[in-house]
Amino acid sequence: MHAAVLSAFGKLPRFAEFPDPVAGEGEALVEVRAAALNRVDRVRAAGDHYTSGSPDDLPLVCGLDGVGISPDGGRFYFALPRAPYGSMAERTVVPNWMLAPMPSQLSDAEAAALINPGMAAYLPIAWRGRLVAGETVLVLGATGVTGRLAVQMARLLGAGRVVAAGRDKKALESLTDLGADALISLDRPQDELSSAFAAEAGDDGFQVVVDYLWGAPTEALLAALTLHEFKAVEHETRIVQVGDMAGPTLNLPAEALRSAPVTLAGSAGSVPQEVRVEAFGKLCEFAASGALKLAVEEVPLAEAEEAWRRGDRDGRRQVLIP
Ligand SMILES: NC(=O)c1ccc[n+]([C@@H]2O[C@H](COP(=O)([O-])OP(=O)(O)OC[C@H]3O[C@@H](n4cnc5c(N)ncnc54)[C@H](OP(=O)(O)O)[C@@H]3O)[C@@H](O)[C@H]2O)c1
Incomplete structure (x- = not known):
């Protein structure tokens, strides 16, 4: 079969021949439609x-996940193919319990693109961030594919106010149409950025921060949240670490956590099964109803190397089609 084959870490995958997978006990052979x-x-x-x-x-x-056809003819989302197989191929093999039906309203490409960024928008807000309706959500790194979903998700989950912070000016401005009440440009010196966070936090603060950046922008946020007096603070700021586009590490002053009720958590693949199932259902419901918008660009699998090199264009997630 044909696949996007990686021969060395740090190199681009190549469109090449790879041996066909054979399903073992408890596994399904999937004909991949989109990844x-x-x-x-x-x-x-x-x-x-x-x-x-x-x-x-x-x-x-x-490829960690995708959409495909199982041996019984059903269309499913699948994840975690058995290594060395992946989703960017004509066929792959996955554990049976990793198959989940997708709503018919979504095309193969839309369904394949939704789950990774969609779960990374839903879980930090609803599960780790424990959003209560009416609270304020700050999305740090809102201009990316996942950040755009998080702005919409915060609104759908009942946030009272959504603040979007991002770097690209045009992409940032477009977030108002997706539900952002206020925008913070990251493209400014660190002390100015800190002041901008403090101004938008106001007296009521941010209750949930979904952080796709880490590094310098998060340091500026923590500086803004740090108090320089003893006072009663009625709200907690729950920062949920999801991505590290601006840096893998953080300089974390002790006073940032001691002076104000700030908590740090993270969200990725290690999620209790019942939480994952509920999140998956909600996500599909929002997307199928059209309430959650995600733009995709379909690319032939044969152009995988070029897609890798080029990256997403205009906020559209690239989806490889075998
Ligand atoms: N934990 C999980 O489950 C999970 C799941 C999905 C994604 N993620 C992570 O979330 C992050 C975002 O993913 P994505 O799908 O949204 O990626 P994406 O669509 O490629 O977007 C990348 C974003 O990062 C921003 N960015 C890049 N470098 C930056 C910097 N130095 N300073 C400030 N902003 C910077 C870009 O800003 P501009 O476009 O404004 O320049 C853009 O908003 C990644 O780290 C990804 O690994 C985690």
């Missing part, structure tokens, strides 16, 4: 992800 090229696929192929594996695992087929 999104997500950030996690890029970071894993670069060898920089905590699940990248070792050079002994190469060559492998890229």
Whole structure:
């Protein structure tokens, strides 16, 4: 079969022949219809992800998830193909319990693109961020595919106010149409950025911060949240770490956590099963009803290497079609 094959970490995958998978006990052989090229696929192929594996695992087929047809003819979302197989191929093999039906309203490409960024928008707000209706949500890194979904998700989950922070001016301005009440440009010196966060936090503060950036922007936010007096603070700020586009580490002054009720949590793949199932259902419901908007660009699998090199265009997630 044909696949996007990675032969060395840090190199681009190539469209090449790869041996066909054979399903074992408890597994399904899936005919792949669509596989999104997500950030996690890029970071894993670069060898920089905590699940990248070792050079002994190469060559492998890229892609953590996708949409395909199971042996009984049903259309399913699937995740975590058995290594060395991946979703960016004509066929793959996954555990049976990793198959989940997708709403018919979504095309193959839309369905394949939705789940990774959609879960990374839903879970930090609803689960780790424990949003209560009426609270204020700050999305840090709102201009990316996942951040755009988080702005919409905060609104759908009942946030009273949504503040979007991002770098690209045009993309940031477009977030008002998706439900952002206030915008913060990240493209400014650190002390000015801190003042902008403080101004938007106001007296009521941010209750949930969904953080796709880490690094310098998060340091500016923590500086803004740090109090320089003893006073009663009625609200908690729950910062949920989801991505690290601006830096993998953080300088975290002790006073940032001691002076104000700030809590840090993270959200990724290690989620209790019942939480995952509920989140998946809600996400599909929002997307199928048209309440959640995600733009995709379909790219032939044969152009995987070029797609990798080029990146997403105009906020549209690239989806490889075998
Ligand atoms: N934990 C999880 O479950 C999970 C799931 C999905 C994604 N993620 C992570 O979330 C992050 C965003 O993913 P995505 O799908 O939204 O990616 P994306 O569509 O490629 O967007 C990347 C975003 O990062 C911003 N950015 C890049 N470098 C920056 C910097 N130095 N300073 C400020 N902003 C910067 C971009 O801003 P501009 O466009 O404004 O320049 C853009 O908003 C990634 O780190 C990804 O790995 C985590």
